[in-house]
Amino acid sequence: MKRAIKKIAILGSGVMGSRIACHFANIGVQVLLLDIVPKEPSEEEKKKGLTISDKAVRNRIVETALTNTLKSKPASLYDAGFISRITTGNFDDDLPKIKDYDWVMEVVVERLDIKQSLFEKVEKFRKPGTLITSNTSGIPMHLMCEGRSEDFQANFAGTHFFNPPRYLRLLEIIPAPKTNPEIIDFLMDFGDRILGKETVLCKDTPAFIANRIGVYAIISGMHAVEKMGLSVSEVDKLTGTLIGRAKSATFRTMDVVGLDTTVNVANNLYKALSHDESRDKFKLPKIVEVLNENKWWGDKTGQGYFKMIRHEDGTKELKELDLKTFEYKDVEKPKFKALEASKEIDDLKKRIKFLVNFEDRAGEFYRATFYDLFQYCANRIPEISDELYRIDQAVCAGFGWELGPFETWDVLGLQETVEKMKAAGEIAAPWVHEMLDAGHTAFYKVENGQKKYYDIHSKSYLPVPGAEEFILLDTLKAANKKLWGNAGATIYDMGDEVIGLEFHTKMNSLGAEVIEGINTAISMAEKSYKGLVIGNEGGNFSAGANLAMLFMFAGDQEYDEINLMIAQFQNTMMKVRYSSIPVVVAPHNMALGGGCEMSLHADAVQAHAELYMGLVEVGVGLIPAGGGTKEMTLRFSNRLIAGDVELNQLQDYFMNIATAKVSTSAHEARALGYLQTKDAITLNRKRVLADAKEKVLALSDAGYIQPIQQTNIKVLGKTSLALFEAGITGMQYGAYISDHDAKIARKLAWVMSGGDLSSPTEVTEQYLLDLEREAFLSLTGEKKTLERIHSILFKGKPLRN
Template sequence: MKKSIKKVAVLGSGIMGSRIACHFANIGVEVLLLDMVPKELNDQEKKKGLTLENEQVRNRIVDKALQDALSAKPSPIYDKELANRIATGNFDDDLPKIKDADWIIEVIIENLEIKQGLFEKVEKYRKPGTLISSNTSGIPIHLMADNRSEDFQQCFAGTHFFNPPRYLRLLEIIPSPQTNPEIIDFMMDYGDRFLGKETVLCKDTPAFIANRIGVYAIMSAIHIIEKMGMGVSEVDKLTGTVIGRAKSGTFRTLDVVGLDTTVHVATNLYQVLEHDESRERFKLPKSVSVLKENEWYGDKSGKGFYHMIRHEDGKKELKEIDFNTYSYKPAEKPKIKALEASKGIDNLKERIKFLVNFEDKAGEFYRATFYDLFRYCSFRIPEIADELYRIDQAVCAGFGWEYGPFENWDILGVKETVQQMEKSGEKPASWVYEMLEKGVSSFYKVVNGSKNYYDIASKTYKVVPGLEDFILLDTLKSANKKLWGNEGASIYDIGDEVIGLEFHTKMNSLGQEVVEGINKAIGMAEKSYKGLVIGNEGANFSAGANLAMLYMFAGDQDFDEIDMMIAQFQQTMMRARFSSIPVVVAPHNMALGGGCELSLHADAVQAHAELYMGLVEVGVGLIPAGGGTKEMTLRFSKNLVSGDVELNRLQDTFMNIATAKVSTSAEEARNLGYLEQKDSISLNRKRQLADAREKVLMLHDAGYSRPLEREDIRVLGKSSLALFEAGITGMLYGSYISDHDAKIARKLAWVMSGGDLSEATEVSEKYLLELEREAFLSLTGEKKTLERIHSILFKGKPLRN
């Protein structure tokens, strides 16, 4: 089906509607956001003498909802200017405007009668062929389009975004029996390629896939937690990133999302799932019932499983609910034997296996929750999905899990786990036994470089569809595509005569082993390949340089070693810039310090839309010295246009570094100068490496040639030094910065000004790199810099001294 989406109408501006509107604006679509007309004036409107006929009154609900969304943190929009793509209106006056929309998305109250009433009005104005969908999370899709025209029914489906739509990857697509299959194919593809979503095709069953499984996992876990007498902080420590789930853990997540939302879904599921063998698990546990009765729903009500108390002196005190008394007590900092024993296990799969099999209370909790979830999921096929991979995809994308239930089951070993499940009374569905009897020992396997899943109907392995356009490093490892590696980096053949370099250090920090990997990869590419992609599938692209070695050398005052280390890092960045092949860097999430500098020196960047990029070295008492200060000064120089006030433009660049400004999106990174117009953005994280490979091939096929080092970087000397000194002195006298902050800022100003030059001068990259290195080296000899590095390394938090 050939279709383009240029304009979307979003009907309903509540928390979901306004944020869906923002995400469509993020990707360049024009949006019409509509909601109800107020029934009465508020006090402010009465004071102004307005009436119910005034436009600002009639659009009050929708306008306030949009403004609330735009001021929310985290922001639902990449850049505030993108909100200009959203027009607002109301159902009474502006519904006829939906005739211009290519897609109409309903996001109003979860009431079938009200939805059907709105759809009756929509049909009067909607042009034939326009896509129409509902963001319902619980009402059967087939009921909503009853009594509508044939064209309406054929173009209608459920499109269940997860909140917040910008950040959560899941988009469930739910057809009705009348939906045209081509419409579904289009929505699946559009959600993937343009909205950046993990699109999962669902059956029209209660709560679809993600909420059915995810809410079951939560309710089941809380029943187990109450039985085992576990505490709030204890559980959150066990159910966070340590097992590849959301950092917030179980109870903190419920507080953030709102317990009322989970209660609503669980209660509805209990009512409608009369034939679910585990229906009783959806009954509200005592703790949830008590919080519900007290309306302690979490952050939205001020109290939940946690309660943050703000004392009169400004200090905060975090408390947690005591499940024995249902009063609040100081939040605990539990020491858990299993977690202490697993600290040295960086590989997530190995850590999960270790923890589930650990013989203590934590291991008992993991076994109880994992085994119960495995059993439940096995019985949901084919009820909610015919293929097991859909369950894993939906749960991972919707709830932020690294591995879904069947993937975790594989990690633990299917056969061994079934034996343990039987001992616990958690016997899985018969098809699992049939699979094992056939000699099939895993739900997934890699065949000829492709990820395959066990298909229950045919009793054979089939390729997981939709992954053919992705580059998945885990799959490449299994397919023996690794060409080289050390402890911190690996090089893979990623196809089409392009190689890829992956970091896999802690937080993907850039240490000696990664520097070696970069140089090795460039050398290999120059000899035998068309180009190089530098990217990874870690939680973050890179948190910056490895400070541990620097701290050791600085503590020993071994400045020659530090000088050599920085010189090597600079040379590596310059090699990435001036190699004979195209180098494309693919940063995502955090790309800080050295991770940002590597991106700055690439021939091109293929960024993920969620990019938190910045030069943050001042936070540890240093300045960027891997070419970062040089490169931002170079970009200031080359981007000057007629009419620019040079000092103002340079000051903007200086302040971004001096204040450790970090982008909140790839779009903002472009505005801050960390990305350039030649750089591209991938909406779908899973497509990013493949997009980066395409960029390498495009540069190669266009006749790539090695760039020349710049000798014409304009620096302003004394004039900019004087400007910076005035600003630094003012900030210091106003107690906005410390003496050490001022010292760092002066070093940065010196480099960006080109030193104490009498007038504006053109200098080379090498000249600025030398200034950079000298300034960095002098700061490593400062006691207060060592104190800042120590605080980051050993306390995990920045120090202002």
């Protein structure tokens, strides 16, 4: 079935509807967003003389909802200009327009009667064959399409986005009883490739997969917390990034999402799951029930498990709830022997195994909650999914876990964990014992470079569908594709004569090991391969250069060492640009400082849509000196067209660096000049490395020719220096910037102007590199710069001195 989505009508403009509308606008789809007509004008509208017949009144609900979404943070749009792709209206006046739309999505309140009533109206106007879906989080599909036409039922399914839709990767696809299988195939593919989601096929069971497992893990975990007498801070310390889960952990997440949301899902599951052997775990423990009765639902009500106290002098103080007295107290600093002992274990899988087997309260909590979750997930097959990998995919994408339940079970060792579970009173499902009896000792394995999962029906290992389209570094590692490595970087054979460089330092900072890795990878590629991909699967692409080493050299006044270090970094970036093979950089999330500079020098960038890129060196009292200042000056020169107002363009680039401007998406990175027209954007994070590899092959197959360094970069000398000086002085006098900020800005202006030249002049790249290195070096001798670096390294926050 060939189906193109150019226009979508979204029915319901609440928090989810408006945000889904924004994400479709992000991918270039024209959106019609509709909601109900108010019963009467508001008092403010009456004062203006408006009546219920006025469009402003009739569209008030949808307009207000969309406006609130646009104001909310984090932003729902990749670029503010994408709002032009959304048209608003109301059900009474505009529902007939859906006949011209390719997809109709219902996102109204979670009440079956309201949804059925709306679908009855939709059938009057919907064109046969049009895709129609519901974003319900739990109402059964078969109930929603009861009484609808055959065509409606054949083209109907559930498309359950997780909030916020731009950022959370999960999209659950739920067929109805009569859904055409081709519709499901289309939704699975479209959600993956176009919307950038982890599309997971679900059965039409209560809460589908992610919420069924995720909410069980939360509420069941609350029972363990109550039994063990753990505090709010202790639990959040144990259940966050330490074990590869969201930074907001357990209680902070419930405060942000709204405790009432979690409670409603749990209560509905308890009512619906009379057959579930662990049904009672969905009953609310006292530490949840009391808050729900008090309507302490978190941020939306001003208090939950945490409460921000605002004092009369304007200061704020965060308090946490005492789970015994239900009064607020000072936030604790949890201490566990297990956490102290695991500090040096950077590898998540090794750390989880260490923590679960540690004999203290932390280990006890992990064993209680992990073992309980394992038995529950195993018992849900085949009820909610025939395949175990779908459960891992849904929970990871929906709740932000790095490892799913079955993946975690593998990490702990399947056989030994089953035995420990039995001793703890948690009995694994019969199929798990049958699997072990047959000699299968893991849920997943890699064979011939292919990730496979254990299939309980065939009692054999089958390939994870779709995984062949991704390049996953863990799979390459398991397939012995490693070609070279040191403590901070690894080179892999990605196949088809392309190699990949991964760096894996703390925050993926760019130190000596990574620089060695880049140079080694380029040399290897130039000898034997078509090209190189630089990318990784860490939380962030790179937070920038290794400040600790720089701080040590600067503190000891080892300026020759600093000069050598910067020259080596510059030379490496220039090698990225001027090698004899194509180099494609694949950044995601944070690509700051040196991570941004590496991207600036690539032959092409294959960026993830969520890209927070910028040259942020001024925050530590420096200027970009890995070619970043040079490159932005070069880009200004290359974009000049006869008749342009030169100073305006240069000033834009100068301000981006001087204010440490960071993009909020890959689209904004393009608008800021960090990405160019030749660079591409991938929405699905799992596809970034594969797309980058295809970019390398395309450049190679097109007959890649090694570029030549530029010698004709136009700089404006005194003309731009005068402009920059006027602006800096004005900001200084107005107390918008400190004296040290002004000093940094003047150094930056000097480099981007090409120095004190009497007239516009053409210079070489090396000329600008020497200027930026000289400016950088002089700033490392400034006391206030060292104070800024110290604050970032030892306090974790920027200092404006």
